[in-house]
Amino acid sequence: MHAGPPGTGKTVTSASIVYHLAKMNPGQVLVVAPSNVAVDQLTEKIHKTGLKVVRLAAKSREALDSSVAFLALHNQVANASTHRDLQKLIQLKTEQGELSAQDERRYRNLVRNAERDILNAADVICTTCVGCGDPRLAKFKFRTVLIDEATQAAEPGESRACHPRRRLRLTLVCPAECMIPLVMGCKQVVFVGDHQQLGPVIMNKKAAKAGLSQSLFERLIILGNRPIRLQVQYxxxxxxxxxxxxxxxxxxxxxxxxxxxxxxxxxxxxxxxxxxxxxxxxxxxxxxxxxxxxxxxxxxxxxxxx
Structure with missing residues (x-):
């Protein structure tokens, strides 16, 4: 665990930690954060260290532009020169707007193969805490995990759903947000954050009063774990x-x-x-x-x- 007040260089320090973890340990390092903004910032810093980084974004966010769009998995797949058949189908789909049923099945298979190859070749995979549940990571095991902004990640997560036939909004407690990346084979985890700053945002007031707004980072501190604190702000x-x-x-x-x-x-x-x-x-x-x-x-x- 390492904590850092505002402006002390948590992101740069995190990128350095990830660099050394990637060099020391076999397999990929999984880097996560509760928000997409935090993931993008850390992805950019890690990329500057020279490591092979893949930014895994949700399908719903693939059309959004970002400073690390060139590192996004879907863009790396689209630009993969080693998969020539896939490139031909992408070009055909762009020109015609759609593919035949047979070509569409072949296209999807080639995309899955390209995604697997790119993820396997990566040194670091970056996504959100919830993004770790993406089916594309289902068969991956990550020995080493770094969770940035860990104090903003809820230990239990919260989701909202609407009843399909009734105008009711349901607030459900779902599996722990910050625990999702930790059940994927983790043997070593680094928490980065500052429990003196913004904590998890729990929309349900009853859940917050029940103590569910306390992050795992803060609970570990209460249990006696002492984080390494950055003390110089710039x-x-x-x-x-x-x-x-x-x-x-x-x-x-x-x-x-x-x-x-x-x-x-x-x-x-x-x-x-x-x-x-x-x-x-x-x-x-x-x-x-x-x-x-x-x-x-x-x-x-x-x-x-x-």
Missing amino acids: RMHPCLSEFPSNMFYEGTLQNGVTAPERLRKNIDFPWPVADTPMFFYQNLGNEEISSSGTSFLNRLVGPCAL
Whole structure:
């Protein structure tokens, strides 16, 4: 387990850990996170280490663009020059819009074979915690697993479903989100996160009150496991890092950047304290629930509390 306050370089450290794990241990390293954004960021960093990385995305997200789209499995399959028959069928499908029943069956078989070859040749496979349940990984065993943003991964997961004949929404407790990658042959796991930051978001209030909002990372800490903490932050102006350092990290958070390095030049802004570029902003409006029904907004703007 290793923890890191904001700006301490958790992602870079995680990429370095994955690099050395891939070199030390046989087989692929499985890298997961609760969100697609976190997976994409870590995939990009790991790719820069020179390892062969495959980003496994859900079928529903294959059409979405991302900074690591070229590493996505479906794109690597489409660009696989070693599978010539598949390339011909892809071209034919693009030109005609669809294939005959016989060609479609052959196309699907060739895609499955190409996916298996690419996954087998990878050093690292990156996906979300839930994405580990993808059928394409069903026969894979991962000795080594790294879970990024582990403090945001719910130990039990939550899913929503609608009754097909009645207008009812059902909230179900499903198998543990962060446990899915750990039941695929794991012998060594690295948890990365910070239990002082955002925890798992559990939509069901009764489930949250029952303790299901506690991450496995936090439970392990409560049980006496002591994580390795990164203590030098490179993101914030020292006057900003002072509060979280004293409030959440026992005053141990150090600054890897100086105040002059975090000052914007040629910008004249009336900070209440000239040498301290920060202030509190007070909004006096009333909170409203948004049209989505799951978040809140405030339309009014109040005065600055300078």
